Amino acid sequence: MHMHHHRAPMRRHTLTSAIALTLAFGIAGPALAQQAAPATAQQPTATPQELDVVTVTANKREENIREVAVAVTKLTDQQLENINATQMSDYANYVPGLQVQDSGSPGQTQVSMRGIAPLSSGSTVGTYVDETPIGSNNLYQQATLFALDLLPYDVDSIEVLRGPQGTLYGAGAMGGLIKYVMKKPDTTQNEFRVGMGIADTQGADGASINWRIGGNLVLAQDSVALRASFASNEPNGYVDNFVDGRKDINDSSQGSGRASFLWKNDKASVQFSVMKQQIDSPNNAIIALDPVSHEPISGLSNFVFVDEKFKKNIENYALTVDYDAGFADFLSATSYSDVKTSITTDQTLTYGDFTTLFGLPPGSAYLTNDLQLKQFTQEFRLMSKGDGALEWLVGGFYDDERGDNHQFVPLNQRNGQPLPPPFAAAVGSLGDLYLPSTYEEKAVFANGAYKFTDQFKLGAGVRWASNDQEFTQDVVAGLLAPIGTEFNTSSEDVFTWSLTPQFQVNKDVMVYGKVSTGYQPGGPNIVANGLPRQVDSSTLTSYELGMKSAFDDNRVLLDVVAYQIHWQDIQVASLVNGVSGLVNGGEATSQGLEVAAMFRPIDGLTLGVNAAYNDSKIDEDFPLITVPAGGGANVLINTGLKGDRMPYVPDLTWSATADYYLPLSGDWGMNVGGGFRYVDDRVTATTQRQVVAVGSTVLDTEITPGLDIDSYSALDLYLSFSNQHWSIRGYMKNATDERAYSTMSDITNQVTGVTHHTAATPIMPRTYGLEVDYRF
Numbered sequence: 001m002h003m004h005h006h007r008a009p010m011r012r013h014t015l016t017s018a019i020a021l022t023l024a025f026g027i028a029g030p031a032l033a034q035q036a037a038p039a040t041a042q043q044p045t046a047t048p049q050e051l052d053v054v055t056v057t058a059n060k061r062e063e064n065i066r067e068v069a070v071a072v073t074k075l076t077d078q079q080l081e082n083i084n085a086t087q088m089s090d091y092a093n094y095v096p097g098l099q100v101q102d103s104g105s106p107g108q109t110q111v112s113m114r115g116i117a118p119l120s121s122g123s124t125v126g127t128y129v130d131e132t133p134i135g136s137n138n139l140y141q142q143a144t145l146f147a148l149d150l151l152p153y154d155v156d157s158i159e160v161l162r163g164p165q166g167t168l169y170g171a172g173a174m175g176g177l178i179k180y181v182m183k184k185p186d187t188t189q190n191e192f193r194v195g196m197g198i199a200d201t202q203g204a205d206g207a208s209i210n211w212r213i214g215g216n217l218v219l220a221q222d223s224v225a226l227r228a229s230f231a232s233n234e235p236n237g238y239v240d241n242f243v244d245g246r247k248d249i250n251d252s253s254q255g256s257g258r259a260s261f262l263w264k265n266d267k268a269s270v271q272f273s274v275m276k277q278q279i280d281s282p283n284n285a286i287i288a289l290d291p292v293s294h295e296p297i298s299g300l301s302n303f304v305f306v307d308e309k310f311k312k313n314i315e316n317y318a319l320t321v322d323y324d325a326g327f328a329d330f331l332s333a334t335s336y337s338d339v340k341t342s343i344t345t346d347q348t349l350t351y352g353d354f355t356t357l358f359g360l361p362p363g364s365a366y367l368t369n370d371l372q373l374k375q376f377t378q379e380f381r382l383m384s385k386g387d388g389a390l391e392w393l394v395g396g397f398y399d400d401e402r403g404d405n406h407q408f409v410p411l412n413q414r415n416g417q418p419l420p421p422p423f424a425a426a427v428g429s430l431g432d433l434y435l436p437s438t439y440e441e442k443a444v445f446a447n448g449a450y451k452f453t454d455q456f457k458l459g460a461g462v463r464w465a466s467n468d469q470e471f472t473q474d475v476v477a478g479l480l481a482p483i484g485t486e487f488n489t490s491s492e493d494v495f496t497w498s499l500t501p502q503f504q505v506n507k508d509v510m511v512y513g514k515v516s517t518g519y520q521p522g523g524p525n526i527v528a529n530g531l532p533r534q535v536d537s538s539t540l541t542s543y544e545l546g547m548k549s550a551f552d553d554n555r556v557l558l559d560v561v562a563y564q565i566h567w568q569d570i571q572v573a574s575l576v577n578g579v580s581g582l583v584n585g586g587e588a589t590s591q592g593l594e595v596a597a598m599f600r601p602i603d604g605l606t607l608g609v610n611a612a613y614n615d616s617k618i619d620e621d622f623p624l625i626t627v628p629a630g631g632g633a634n635v636l637i638n639t640g641l642k643g644d645r646m647p648y649v650p651d652l653t654w655s656a657t658a659d660y661y662l663p664l665s666g667d668w669g670m671n672v673g674g675g676f677r678y679v680d681d682r683v684t685a686t687t688q689r690q691v692v693a694v695g696s697t698v699l700d701t702e703i704t705p706g707l708d709i710d711s712y713s714a715l716d717l718y719l720s721f722s723n724q725h726w727s728i729r730g731y732m733k734n735a736t737d738e739r740a741y742s743t744m745s746d747i748t749n750q751v752t753g754v755t756h757h758t759a760a761t762p763i764m765p766r767t768y769g770l771e772v773d774y775r776f
Contacts, residue, residue, distance in 0.1 A: 057181065058161050059447070060131075060168055060393060061386060066548055069459065069502045069512035071097070071162040071561050071594065073610075077183075080152050082659075082673065082718050084197075084731045084769060086210075086233050086254065088149045088178075089742065093677035093714075094655050096594040096612035097162045097176075101648050102742040104284025104761050105252055107312045108343070109147045110648070113162050114563060115590030115616025116175035116540065117646040118144035119686075120571035120582055122520045126165065126173030129180045129275070132318050132335035133399070136373050137171045138439040138469055139523040139535070139582065141403045146312065146341055146371075148178075150277055151256040153212050153231035156183045162594070163563065164518025164542050166496030167461030170397060170443055174518030174540050184271065185225035185262035191216040192776055195727075199769030202737050203238035203300040205248055208769070210234065228259040238765060239285055240301045249304060252281035269322045274315075281310040289758040291746060294707075296739070297757060300765065303747075305348035306366040306416070313340045325382070333379045341371040347409065351430065353751040354411055358423055364412050365430065372404040392448040397465075398441070405435040409478065431478035439523070441467040449500070459500035461516075466493045471524040481579060488524035490534040508551060514544040520571065526581035531574065535582040540567040557598040564591040572622045573639060585623035586640060590616035604661040611654035616646040618686065633694045640686035647706060648743070650680035667723045674717035674735075681711045684744050707758070712740030714763060727773040737766035 054065040058072045065074060073095045085091045088109050092100035099117075101110040110118055111125045118124050123143035127135045129150075136143050152158065158180055165173040192215035199208040214229030232255050237248035260273040283304060288297045314337065321332040347365040355363035381395030409430040411419065418424045442465070449459035474485045496519060502512035522536040546561035569584040592614035599607045622640035629635045659673035685706030692700040715736055720729035741760040748755045 105281035113176035123172040124175040131333035140437040154229040166518035185227040187225040195773035197771035201767040202765035204236040208235040249283040291755040306346040397443040401439040434474040461498040486527035490524040528579040531581040587619040608657040636691040644686040652680040678713040732768040
């Protein structure tokens with residue numbers, strides 16, 4: 001019952017079709033100074049040394065990215081503007097080790113790092129905005145399907161930390177962390193900005209419009225300031241509908257508003273921020289492919305009988321207090337978030353023919369999932385000044401989450417009207433259920449590093465966390481699960497640790513090792529005979545060896561990191577008596593190499609290369625599911641087999657970037673640049689093996705692998721002219737209009753077993769636009 005949306009391939013046989021149906025309602029560099037996207041513009045006096053002036057907050061203190069033993073990539077606001085990034089999928093390919101599955105609109109995003117794929121509904125990658133997390137840690141808020149995907153206006157930078165971050169960032173950060181660092185109020189000077197843009201996408205009949213306005217107002221010199229901004233983006237659709245002939249059905253809108261108030265003096269600062277973001281998409285950017293050749297049936301078109309609406313609204317309130325206690329710095333970070341998500345998935349071609357079983361014409365069906373999360377977090381921490389041989393940090397963390405999850409699956413006539421009596425009352429609802437849940441976590445943590453000599457430094461961290469959860473399954477109607485109300489609870493303690501030696505070989509080369517652990521919280525399970533009452537945390541241990549180096553007076557930066565990750569107690573879906581839940585089972589190993597290099601051959605020209613190789617495979621078969629089939633026969637099902645590749649994880653990704661700055665007359669300058677990105681082929685799912693047997697006699701065996709998604713490459717370009725006040729920028733995404741796919745799944749009729757088509761999310765078709773900004 002606990003729903004897992006990601007569109008797993010439907011199978012061509014009755015039993016596995018039933019499982020797929022039930023699962024639809026069930027669980028679902030080195031620290032890289034390398035510029036991850038095209039290099040920063042508007043730097044007329046740039047020198048090679050400026051490549052090194054990059055700071056990050058990966059260890060919850062501001063540090064030079066070249067000196068911190070964490071694999072982190074930083075993308076600046078200028079880099080995001082250069083490629084006109086409006087969602088995570090626009091910049092993900094420029095970050096080594098980061099994989100993003102775009103399911104058709106901003107906010108419908110699955111994220112994994114270093115091959116730690118989201119195999120269940122619990123998140124494997126954490127998300128922070130400044131000092132506070134946003135996103136649920138429980139199993140019933142679909143955290144893996146709807147990663148925080150902010151419209152990056154008023155974002156100062158995005159830090160992507162790869163590898164487990166459990167000791168500092170806690171639950172859900174087992175694969176890594178994405179941290180949005182927002183622009184802070186400036187108490188020294190006023191600043192205002194307005195801008196707008198227009199764009200055209202291949203296949204769209206109209207233009208996309210966006211605009212933005214923001215400013216910083218000094219209320220009391222050097223002590224009080226207010227920063228506020230608003231941005232709107234309305235990309236035009238480019239997918240047409242086979243069913244009714246409508247054009248551009250996937251047009252959408254994004255809105256972002258933020259206000260931040262800062263007061264400070266010599267000893268303390270207080271910052272209060274309010275942020276609201278919304279996404280409203282009437283349909284997804286999904287197209288129909290031939291189920292055999294995987295070629296588009298008719299260009300950028302899809303079969304949509306019921307609009308697949310997606311809406312997400314985020315409200316976030318954050319209060320951060322910094323105090324200089326003399327011997328150390330104290331920080332309090334408080335946040336409250338209210339996140340509402342609603343998604344409709346058209347199920348007409350999958351389940352609409354259920355009506356024919358009752359002598360009725362083919363009908364229509366859809367799944368609506370409404371989620372609401374109210375989350376309060378509080379963190380206190382005390383940290384040393386960082387000016388001695390010993391650096392230390394201690395803290396406590398509290399998280400309180402209240403979630404609602406409503407799922408409704410009606411079965412209607414093909415025109416959308418209810419079934420005629422008496423069928424409407426009897427079979428008009430395939431499912432109507434509510435899954436409210438709570439998650440409460442308390443944690444304490446400590447991290448430190450001691451510099452034994454000028455060359456050798458040893459870091460370590462520990463975190464103890466305890467969570468208590470409650471869950472209710474309330475099935476009020478439907479054919480797919482027993483009607484009734486069940487309650488369940490869970491409680492667990494988790495300990496994570498890290499050890500990080502680093503050695504400064506010489507002034508230009510630093511090497512480090514890191515052993516660290518992370519976890520994905522467990523929780524109360526679906527209540528059914530045969531399922532465990534509680535699914536435990538899945539855990540991993542990561543071994544990492546990295547080098548950061550600089551040559552030729554910092555004109556060349558080279559960072560390399562190798563890792564091996566052992567993942568245990570993986571949370572995987574299981575089916576018992578027609579009800580799906582989670583069990584702990586299976587192990588996996590992910591190992592890889594990440595390389596980042598930056599080169600400035602002449603002043604003004606910056607070249608960059610990022611590459612990541614990952615080998616992530618399952619080490620043993622997932623737990624066996626046994627389903628009685630009558631006549632003494634049983635069906636034995638494995639949903640993953642030893643040697644399977646992790647879903648949606650490419651073996652190889654790489655990107656190359658270039659940026660050239662040329663001073664022009666007066667105070668004008670020009671930036672021209674771009675990026676080339678390559679993503680290797682992927683599989684959409686682990687292999688399913690189904691064996692029909694009577695006793696020890698095997699009657700039939702069927703192996704169903706995931707679908708293969710081909711590799712692709714894409715080219716992004718930009719050209720900008722700017723001075724102190726004006727910026728005029730042209731850009732082109734996917735300049736060659738490469739037709740490639742982010743996700744793919746078969747749409748199979750669950751009555752006839754015939755696959756109608758393959759649904760695929762294409763990468764953004766060729767899009768070119770013009771942006772103008774004025775600052776004063």
